Amino acid sequence: MGDAGFPTEERLMTDDEIRSFLSENTDIIKVGHHGSKYASSELFLFALLPKAAVISVGTNFYGHPTGEAIHRIEQSGADLYRTDLGGAIIVEIFEDRIGIRTMLRQGDTSDNKG
Numbered sequence: 001m002g003d004a005g006f007p008t009e010e011r012l013m014t015d016d017e018i019r020s021f022l023s024e025n026t027d028i029i030k031v032g033h034h035g036s037k038y039a040s041s042e043l044f045l046f047a048l049l050p051k052a053a054v055i056s057v058g059t060n061f062y063g064h065p066t067g068e069a070i071h072r073i074e075q076s077g078a079d080l081y082r083t084d085l086g087g088a089i090i091v092e093i094f095e096d097r098i099g100i101r102t103m104l105r106q107g108d109t110s111d112n113k114g
Contacts, residue, residue: 001032001039008032009044023047027098028091031055031073035065035082045076052100053078054089 001008009032013019026048032039035055045053053073055065065082073080079100081089086102 001030004032005036005038006041009039009041013043013047019047023049026050028052028054028100029078031065031069033064034060034062035069036062037066037068040069040072042072042075045072045078049076050078051098053080054091055080055082055084056089057082057084059084 012022027050029040029045029048029050029052031053034057040053053076055069057064070080081100081102083089085104087104088102090099090101090103092099092101
């Protein structure tokens with residue numbers, strides 16, 4: 001999602017073909033704009049229903065990730081991973097599961113549902 005915010009998410013969700021593809025094929029999202037209050041809207045998150053969300057963020061003066069973004073992600077039911085807390089986020093995709101672990105807080109949170 002890079003620096004995509006609400007306008008980009010809205011454009012993706014208004015195209016039926018794109019929305020359908022994303023909602024059927026998304027397990028993990030990279031949260032847009034480092035978890036700003038203007039990215040990863042409720043509409044977007046609840047259309048995709050990701051199992052995990054990754055926020056790529058470090059120390060900054062913008063307050064990223066914001067409490068609003070974190071709350072929306074938690075409400076969607078996605079497991080949240082943040083590079084400022086866990087360091088590198090390692091995602092391993094296998095035939096029958098997805099494994100996610102962090103460099104700073106070791107531990108595999110494999111999702112055996114696929």
